[in-house]
Amino acid sequence: MRFFERKHRSPPPIIIVSLIDILIVLLIFLMVTTTFKQQPAVKLTLPESREGREGRSQSETAVITIARETNGSRFFIGEAPVTLAALRTELSARAAKDPNTAVAIRSDRDASVQDFLDVVEAVKAAGIRKPVSTFTKNATKR
Numbered sequence: 001m002r003f004f005e006r007k008h009r010s011p012p013p014i015i016i017v018s019l020i021d022i023l024i025v026l027l028i029f030l031m032v033t034t035t036f037k038q039q040p041a042v043k044l045t046l047p048e049s050r051e052g053r054e055g056r057s058q059s060e061t062a063v064i065t066i067a068r069e070t071n072g073s074r075f076f077i078g079e080a081p082v083t084l085a086a087l088r089t090e091l092s093a094r095a096a097k098d099p100n101t102a103v104a105i106r107s108d109r110d111a112s113v114q115d116f117l118d119v120v121e122a123v124k125a126a127g128i129r130k131p132v133s134t135f136t137k138n139a140t141k142r
Contacts, residue, residue, distance in 0.1 A: 061133075062094055066107040066115045074115055084118055091126035099129050106135040 064087065065076040075087050082090065094101045103123050107116050123132055 061102040061104045062091070063104050063106060064119055066105065066111045066119060068108050068110050074111070075119070084122065087119070088122045088125065091122055091128065095126040095128045099127060101128050102130050102133070103128055104133045104135060 063078060067074055067076065075082050075084060077087065077090055091103070105116065105119055120132060
């Protein structure tokens with residue numbers, strides 16, 4: 001006993017396979033054109049400065065980070081944690097390659113002044129000629 005008769009469905013007028021191809025091309029386009037934000041290895045609270053200016057890009061500069069004493073390491077070159085002795089040898093090696101190497105210091109606001117001075121002394125001892133620049137956060141002008 002059949003109470004109703006099933007209707008045969010016709011194929012959809014839109015071809016699904018071609019839509020999948022278009023979606024893959026769009027996905028590839030978005031992946032190629034998207035820029036990714038580089039996340040810092042250490043979370044810092046930078047000191048504020050009203051007289052800040054734009055500096056060089058980080059790829060041309062040896063960026064030394066001084067963090068508060070958490071998790072053991074205080075000093076970083078780029079994203080790699082180092083000791084003060086390893087920092088001195090790394091700076092000496094970079095100065096031997098190029099004495100005009102630029103050095104920038106990113107110091108946490110709560111880091112000790114002694115750590116900052118140790119890094120500055122390591123830069124001077126390595127024989128780097130350029131002045132050391134520092135990272136600060138722009139202060140809101142009042």
